[in-house]
Amino acid sequence: MTAGQGPQGWDQPGQQPPGQPYGQPPQGQGPYGQAPHGQTPYGQNPYGGYASAPAAPDGFGAPRPVERPSAVKLGIGAFLASTVLGILGSIVTFAQFDEIVDRALVDAGLDPADYSDVSDAATAGVVTTTVVVALLFIGLQLLFIWFAWQGRNWARIVLWVLGGLAVVSGLVSLAGPSLSGLLTTLSLIQTLLIVVGIVALAQKPASEWYRYRGWQRARGL
Template sequence: MSESPDYPRYPDKPESPASAGPVAAPARPGTIEGAFWAFVASTVLGLVGGILLFVNRDALVDTLRNADRQRGGTLTGAQIDQAATITLVVSVVIVVLIAALYLLFAFKLRAGRNWARIVLTVLTALHVISLLTAQDTILGYLAALAAVVGVVLSFTGPSNAYIAASRSR
């Protein structure tokens, strides 16, 4: 008697489709590849922006000096320089950590993980909101644009089908 799709599948029965071995990974669509590379571009732009903080060190020192003067001018020049250095180092460490996590999520999206797509969408939304509430550099705007492109690509029809197929594996 041949087995029809309505009958239960028994893994230990040799002719059962369930015993055929692991299911092949679905083909990754171009939209997922495009989303992945858009998130990588966004990450690179963010890293470059973080590194460029060092170029703007003098502007940071001037800002700290002006803020100190408005509060009464209690800090010495060495203290202001030290505060600027600490601020820059902490900022770069944070940028690198965020970039590493962003890349991890991009690779997980590429592997078909829906949770990574959701996390990247939330992070992109927060990035765009931060652009609306604060000034940023042109690199910040370009990074946000690349991330938005990545989110849009990750929610297209082929991307949805790929993630659904990856989930069922």
């Protein structure tokens, strides 16, 4: 027996160690194609099944491109038309302000002639304040409409909130003191347009488009 060689040359290639059943791998080695005892085969989860593939850099990957749906176009258009009608209604209100004040005094059981001096002084202050507030509100409304058109989901939520408040206000005004026929018609149409805008922007295609636009902005696309 030479150095580095086992008894009777069992460590030579192709020979079976003594005492080892023929066809059985040596101790510490698994069958052909299997890992040794205590080790996990390549690509296999030690707790069962196979190891999961690495996650994509974008989670589930890029979403399917979504064009601006008709629901968004309808909703934004309805809110824009409602804003235009609001501007027209404000102009009519200012033109008929004295008549509206006199009608309110009559409804309260008062004689408008007894309050003519007070009415003239109050009219100037009320009209000035109303014009400033109306211009600010219209400017903000148009700004939110623009951002919602660009796919900003927060602007869509703001339009929902403002639209809901406008609907409640419109219903209260319709149930309140009588207005002129033109103002009543404008208020009714404006309220219906706001309802259409809220419902349209809440549709599933609109939500998917806003989600896609958010994904694009998050990656600078």
